[in-house]
Amino acid sequence: MTNNDIRKDEYLHCIRCGLCLSTCPTYQLTLKETDSPRARVALLRAMREGLLERPTDYTAAQYFRCLLCGACTFICPSGVTVDRLLELTRREMAELGLMPHPLVALNERVVEHHNISGEPNENRLMWAENLPEPPSGIGRERAEVVYFVGCVSALFPRSYRVAQSFVEVLERGGVDYALLGEQEWCCGYPMAINGGLDQARETIRHNVEAVRARGARLVVTTCPSCFYFWKHTYPVALGEELGFEVVHSTEFLADLLEAGRLPLRPDLPEQVVTYHDPCDLGRKGGVFDAPRRILAAIPGVTLVEMEENQEGSHCCGGGGNLESFDPEMSRAIAARRVRQAAGTGARVVVSACQQCERTLFNAARTERIRVRVKDITEIVLDALESRDQ
Amino acid sequence: MEELIVKLKEILGPDKVLTSLEDRIAYSYDGTFAQNLPDVAVLPESTDEVAVVVQIAAEHRVPVVPRGMASGLAGASIPFSGGIALSLTRMNRILELDEGNRTVRVEAGIVTADLQAYVEERGLFYPPDPSSNRQSTIGGNIACNAGGPRCLKYGVTGDYVLGLTVVLADGRVLETGGKAIKNVVGYDLTSLFVGSEGTLGVITEALLKLIAKPQFVRTARAEFPSLDDASRTVNAILSAGIVPATLELMDETAIECIEEAMHLGLPLDVEAMLIIETDGSDEEAVVREIEAVARICRENGARAVEVAQSEEERAELWRARRSVSPSLARRAPNKLGEDITVPLSAIPEAVRRIKEISARYGLPIVIFGHAGDGNLHPNILFDKRDPEQWARVESMVGEIFDVALELEGTLSGEHGVGTLKRPYMEEALGPVSLDVQRRIKQALDPLNILNPGKVLP
Numbered sequence: 052m053t054n055n056d057i058r059k060d061e062y063l064h065c066i067r068c069g070l071c072l073s074t075c076p077t078y079q080l081t082l083k084e085t086d087s088p089r090a091r092v093a094l095l096r097a098m099r100e101g102l103l104e105r106p107t108d109y110t111a112a113q114y115f116r117c118l119l120c121g122a123c124t125f126i127c128p129s130g131v132t133v134d135r136l137l138e139l140t141r142r143e144m145a146e147l148g149l150m151p152h153p154l155v156a157l158n159e160r161v162v163e164h165h166n167i168s169g170e171p172n173e174n175r176l177m178w179a180e181n182l183p184e185p186p187s188g189i190g191r192e193r194a195e196v197v198y199f200v201g202c203v204s205a206l207f208p209r210s211y212r213v214a215q216s217f218v219e220v221l222e223r224g225g226v227d228y229a230l231l232g233e234q235e236w237c238c239g240y241p242m243a244i245n246g247g248l249d250q251a252r253e254t255i256r257h258n259v260e261a262v263r264a265r266g267a268r269l270v271v272t273t274c275p276s277c278f279y280f281w282k283h284t285y286p287v288a289l290g291e292e293l294g295f296e297v298v299h300s301t302e303f304l305a306d307l308l309e310a311g312r313l314p315l316r317p318d319l320p321e322q323v324v325t326y327h328d329p330c331d332l333g334r335k336g337g338v339f340d341a342p343r344r345i346l347a348a349i350p351g352v353t354l355v356e357m358e359e360n361q362e363g364s365h366c367c368g369g370g371g372n373l374e375s376f377d378p379e380m381s382r383a384i385a386a387r388r389v390r391q392a393a394g395t396g397a398r399v400v401v402s403a404c405q406q407c408e409r410t411l412f413n414a415a416r417t418e419r420i421r422v423r424v425k426d427i428t429e430i431v432l433d434a435l436e437s438r439d440q
Numbered sequence: 441m442e443e444l445i446v447k448l449k450e451i452l453g454p455d456k457v458l459t460s461l462e463d464r465i466a467y468s469y470d471g472t473f474a475q476n477l478p479d480v481a482v483l484p485e486s487t488d489e490v491a492v493v494v495q496i497a498a499e500h501r502v503p504v505v506p507r508g509m510a511s512g513l514a515g516a517s518i519p520f521s522g523g524i525a526l527s528l529t530r531m532n533r534i535l536e537l538d539e540g541n542r543t544v545r546v547e548a549g550i551v552t553a554d555l556q557a558y559v560e561e562r563g564l565f566y567p568p569d570p571s572s573n574r575q576s577t578i579g580g581n582i583a584c585n586a587g588g589p590r591c592l593k594y595g596v597t598g599d600y601v602l603g604l605t606v607v608l609a610d611g612r613v614l615e616t617g618g619k620a621i622k623n624v625v626g627y628d629l630t631s632l633f634v635g636s637e638g639t640l641g642v643i644t645e646a647l648l649k650l651i652a653k654p655q656f657v658r659t660a661r662a663e664f665p666s667l668d669d670a671s672r673t674v675n676a677i678l679s680a681g682i683v684p685a686t687l688e689l690m691d692e693t694a695i696e697c698i699e700e701a702m703h704l705g706l707p708l709d710v711e712a713m714l715i716i717e718t719d720g721s722d723e724e725a726v727v728r729e730i731e732a733v734a735r736i737c738r739e740n741g742a743r744a745v746e747v748a749q750s751e752e753e754r755a756e757l758w759r760a761r762r763s764v765s766p767s768l769a770r771r772a773p774n775k776l777g778e779d780i781t782v783p784l785s786a787i788p789e790a791v792r793r794i795k796e797i798s799a800r801y802g803l804p805i806v807i808f809g810h811a812g813d814g815n816l817h818p819n820i821l822f823d824k825r826d827p828e829q830w831a832r833v834e835s836m837v838g839e840i841f842d843v844a845l846e847l848e849g850t851l852s853g854e855h856g857v858g859t860l861k862r863p864y865m866e867e868a869l870g871p872v873s874l875d876v877q878r879r880i881k882q883a884l885d886p887l888n889i890l891n892p893g894k895v896l897p
Binding site for chain 2 (some may be wrong): 062063066067068069070072073082083087090093094097102103109110113128129131198395
C-alpha cells in the first residue's frame with residue numbers, strides 16, 4: 052500500500068492493545084505512555100472527539116517527538132498505518148501554527164536556500180573538490196542516470212564520504228551519470244514531515260524538471276529519505292507519472308556487482324559486520340535484500356544480524372527530524388541502537404544512509420562503544436581494485 | 441488536589457509527576473474501550489517512592505490506581521475519575537536471579553516477555569504466557585492472575601509467585617512469602633494479593649519460581665468440519681492421559697478474521713481448528729504424545745492434522761492463534777472479549793449456546809480460547825458509536841455469563857473483573873463470598889483509596 056492513502060477515521064481502529072509500545076523507540080527510552088504510538092493516536096482521537104479542544108505546543112510536541120520510523124505500523128495487529136496518521140497530524144499541528152520553532156526555521160531555510168543547512172546552494176559540489184579527479188557527472192547535460200546526492204552528503208563535511216565513495220564507484224563501473232549541482236534542491240522530505248507538504252511542492256516540481264531535462268531514465272539516491280520521497284510521494288504530489296525510475300544506491304550497486312561491472316581486489320580482509328536497516332529504506336521503502344546482496348558479494352565479509360533487523364529494525368534516532376527538535380532524545384535512541392550493534396560482536400556497523408551513519412557514529416563516540424560505523428558505499432569502494440591496477 | 445500535586449513534585453521530582461491534559465489522556469485508558477482521566481499520573485522508580493505516593497494519597501483521601509502497560513481487558517487499570525494513575529513501568533529491574541534455587545526477584549514493571557527472554561537465555565523457564573506478554577508487566581500479570589495457552593499444563597501466574605513486596609494502603613511495605621517452597625506459617629498473604637487487581641495493595645516486587653526449560657516441543661494443527669467434534673476432541677485428548685502444553689480452539693469466524701488480516705492460507709471451509717502442543721525433556725515421549733494427539737483428532741472427526749516439522753513451521757502455526765484477538769478489529773470498530781470458563785465436558789454445549797445468542801441478537805461472536813482448561817474467549821464484534829448496538833451487546837454479555845454460570849463455570853478465567861464484570865459479581869459469587877471479600881477490602885484499605893470502584897460491586 053502506498054502510504055498516501057489512509058482512511059480519515061483510521062484512529063478508530065486502534066484497539067489500544069499496547070503492542071506498539073514494545074517496539075516504539077521513544078516509549079522504550081522513557082517508559083512514559085505519552086511517548087508511545089498508542090498515546091499519540093489517543094491524543095488525535097481526543098482532539099477529534101472534543102476531549103482535547105485546544106491543542107497547544109505541548110500537544111504538538113508529542114507528534115514532533117516521534118521518529119516516524121514506522122515500527123508501530125509494522126507491528127500493529129489492527130492494520131493502522133500509525134506513522135502516516137502521525138505524519139498527517141503533524142501537518143494539522145503546522146496548520147494550527149504549532150510547528151516547533153527549530154522546524155519552522157528548517158523549512159524556511161529550505162524555501163530560501165533550497166537546502167537544509169541554509170548555505171548558498173552553489174556549495175552543493177564542494178564535496179567533489181578534493182577528489183583526485185573531478186567527477187565526470189559534473190555539468191553533464193544529458194545522461195542515463197542522475198545521482199541525486201541529497202543535502203546531508205552534499206553539505207555536511209562529515210558525510211561527504213558517502214557522495215565521494217558513490218561517485219567513485221560509478222566512475223569505476225563506467226556509469227553514464229549526471230550530477231545536478233546547484234540545480235539540485237532539497238527533495239522536500241524534511242519540509243513535508245514537518246507538516247509542510249504544500250511548501251515542498253515547488254521543490255518537487257523543480258527537481259523532477261531538472262531530471263527530465265537530462266533525459267535520464269533513472270534517478271539514484273544514496274539517501275533513503277530522498278529515495279522514499281521521490282519514489283512514493285513525488286508522483287502523488289505532482290499527480291502524474293515521473294517518466295523515470297527511482298532506485299536507491301544499494302539496489303543500483305547490487306546490480307553492478309552481480310553483473311561483474313565492479314572488479315574486486317583479490318586480497319580482501321576478513322571482517323565481521325552487522326547491518327542497520329534505515330527506516331525509510333527498509334520498513335518504509337521495502338528495500339531489505341539489496342544491501343545484503345552487496346555484503347554477500349564482497350569476499351571476506353561476514354554479516355551477523357542484530358535481533359531487531361529488517362522490518363523489525365530499530366531506528367537510529369535520526370528519523371522524523373527528531374534531531375532538530377529534541378537532540379538529546381535522538382542521541383539516547385542512537386546509543387541504544389549502537390549498543391545492540393556492538394552486542395552482535397561485529398566490529399563494523401554498516402548502514403545505507405548518511406543520517407544513520409552520522410547519528411550512530413556520534414553515539415558510538417560519546418558512549419565510547421568500540422564499533423566502527425560505515426556507509427555501505429564505503430564498504431564497496433574499499434573492496435574495489437584501485438584505479439591504476 | 442493542587443496541594444497533593446505540589447507535594448508529589450517536591451518529593452519525586454517534576455519529571456515523575458505528570459499533570460498536563462495530554463499526559464492525563466495518555467494515562468486514561470487500557471486495552472478496553474473504557475476511559476477516565478486521572479488528575480495526575482506518577483512514575484515512581486522504587487518501592488519507597490510508591491510508598492510515599494500512597495501515603496500522600498491516604499493523607500488527601502485521593503484514589504490511587506496502579507497500572508503496568510495498561511493492556512488489560514477488564515478495565516482494572518482505568519483511573520477512577522480523577523485521582524492518581526500510578527504507573528510502575530519504570531520499575532523494571534531484575535533484582536536477583538538465583539539459578540541454584542531457580543527463583544528470580546523482579547520489580548513489578550518488568551515486561552513479561554523481557555523476563556522470559558532473560559531466564560530462557562540461562563536455560564530456565566517462566567511458563568505463564570498471556571498473549572500480551574510483550575505489552576504487559578509481571579505486576580499486572582500478578583494483579584490479574586493472568587493465564588495463557590501454556591497454563592493448561594504449567595499453571596497460571598499465581599502458581600509461580602513465591603513472594604511479594606506490597607505497598608499497603610497506609611504506605612507501609614509488606615513482604616510476603618520467600619524462597620522456601622513449602623510455607624504454612626500464617627495466612628497465605630501472597631495468594632491474597634494475586635488477582636487482587638490493585639484493590640488491596642500495590643505490588644512493587646515479586647519473587648517468582650522458575651523451572652527448567654523444556655528441551656523439546658511438537659506442535660500440531662487439526663482442522664474440524666464440525667465445531668462440536670472439535671470441542672469433544674479436547675476432552676478426548678485429556679481423557680487419554682495426555683497433558684498437552686497447550687490446547688487452543690478457534691472457531692470459523694476467528695479463522696476467517698485471521699485469514700483476512702494475515703493471509704496465512706488457513707482453511708475457510710471448516711468450523712474449527714485446534715492447535716495442540718506437547719513438550720518435555722524426553723524427545724521420544726514428546727513425539728509419541730503428539731502422534732497420539734493427531735490420532736485422537738482424526739478419530740474424533742478432524743479432516744486434516746498437520747504436525748510442524750521445524751521451528752519455522754511451528755512459528756507459522758502459532759502466528760494464526762496469536763493474531764486472533766487483534767485481527768478482529770478489522771471486522772468491526774469494537775470488540776468485547778469475554779473470558780468465561782466452563783467444565784471441560786460442557787465446552788460443546790457452551791459453544792452451541794453462545795452461537796445461538798449471536799444469531800438471536802444479530803451480532804457476530806467469535807469464539808477462541810484455551811479450550812484445554814475450559815477457558816473460552818467469546819468476542820462480540822460491534823460498533824460502539826451505535827447506541828442501539830451497544831444496548832444489544834450489554835444484553836448479550838449478560839446472557840453469555842448466564843451460560844457460564846448455568847454450566848457450572850464462571851465469569852473470568854484470566855482477564856479479571858475490573859469494571860466490566862463487576863455488575864455480575866453478586867450472581868457469580870453469592871452473598872457470603874462477597875461479604876467476606878468486602879471485609880478483607882475494608883481491613884486492608886479502610887479509606888477505600890486503592891483502585892476504588894473495581895472488582896467488588
